[in-house]
């Protein structure tokens with residue numbers, strides 16, 4: 001498993017997997033490790049664990065590697081991130097120290113608040129992509145891996161829109177050659193992985209692999225792709241609460257979300273251009289869940305505000321506040337307040353693990369391109385151009401589980417259930 005960016009999320013994922021496979025901790029939050037799936041009728045009582053139902057890679061078989069602009073090994077990086085307790089990191093220290101970041105493809109133009117020494121040099125972006133491909137192949141050989149998965153866990157890059165450079169593989173490769181500004185570092189990694197036919201996931205809100213050129217390449221190399229921006233913290237709660245309000249046809253006039261966080265991610269997001277990328281990703285969920293075009297009386301005038309405030313004392317322990325102004329029967333107003341004291345990377349780590357394991361499964365099942373069934377994990381799910389993204393967590397879970405049933409030739413579950421009453 002190759003992770004781009006060995007920061008808070010990556011090191012929490014790696015240290016967690018090391019601890020879990022030694023029996024020191026539980027994989028709480030991971031559907032692949034703890035989830036079950038109902039098969040057939042409710043009367044059949046067939047409910048295996050997902051990991052016993054589909055052939056996922058075993059945690060014991062995973063080898064980790066990655067890139068970062070800082071030279072610290074994974075143990076030192078985990079200490080810097082400050083998510084896990086020092087005593088817990090000590091238990092897996094040897095394994096973490098053995099993971100040293102490869103030199104990164106990095107340009108400050110795309111992440112303004114960071115700079116580091118462990119960076120590749122190259123003639124142009126094409127050359128840098130070739131260097132990443134060489135890293136991937138060397139890693140595979142050194143560790144005797146059968147298969148690889150790449151997950152972008154690097155910082156949020158500045159807001160970018162699709163341009164002509166992203167239109168086809170040919171225009172993209174020309175842009176790489178010319179070191180076109182339209183190709184941020186994350187796209188260089190995505191290109192390298194996808195060209196190698198590797199599954200690729202984007203844990204951040206950047207454009208990254210979500211452009212026609214890279215999807216065309218993925219179709220050619222049969223690489224599955226998923227993203228964007230892991231659904232954790234405030235947005236996770238939003239996509240749990242909003243479908244419930246909508247199901248009961250309660251109107252929503254306003255949804256004000258604010259939060260404080262003090263990790264490096266927060267520092268990067270303190271730059272307005274990186275924040276814009278995050279804001280776009282966070283704001284879309286409510287529009288799609290509430291469907292104001294179908295329910296104008298309930299949601300047309302919804303005022304949705306999202307704020308992220310960098311506040312160093314909190315480190316990775318984010319605090320989010322939501323104020324929801326709702327409307328009930330005859331237009332009477334009500335309010336709902338949510339105060340979530342969460343740990344960002346603790347919520348993110350199981351998503352990185354699950355995404356990697358499911359993408360590897362998809363690759364073996366011959367499923368390539370956008371894996372919409374993994375929308376469950378993402379704030380701004382990748383989707384085909386002709387459909388809108390599905391944001392409702394419960395529909396997403398149903399889609400995910402039905403995809404697993406479909407892969408294994410089991411009957412899909414519609415929840416109709418007439419047979420119990422006929």
Ligand SMILES: NC(=O)c1ccc[n+]([C@@H]2O[C@H](COP(=O)([O-])OP(=O)(O)OC[C@H]3O[C@@H](n4cnc5c(N)ncnc54)[C@H](O)[C@@H]3O)[C@@H](O)[C@H]2O)c1
Pocket residue numbers: 004005006007008009010067068069070081104105106107111114116153154155156157185186203204205229230231232233263264265268344345347348
């Ligand atoms: N923690 C969460 O719950 C969560 C949720 C959704 C999305 N994300 C996103 O995941 C990403 C990682 O979050 P984090 O909390 O681990 O941040 P972090 O700042 O702790 O780690 C990011 C790491 O990426 C490195 N990096 C940046 N650009 C790079 C490049 N071009 N190549 C290699 N390394 C690079 C940085 O040096 C840093 O070590 C961010 O984009 C964040 O917005 C996090």
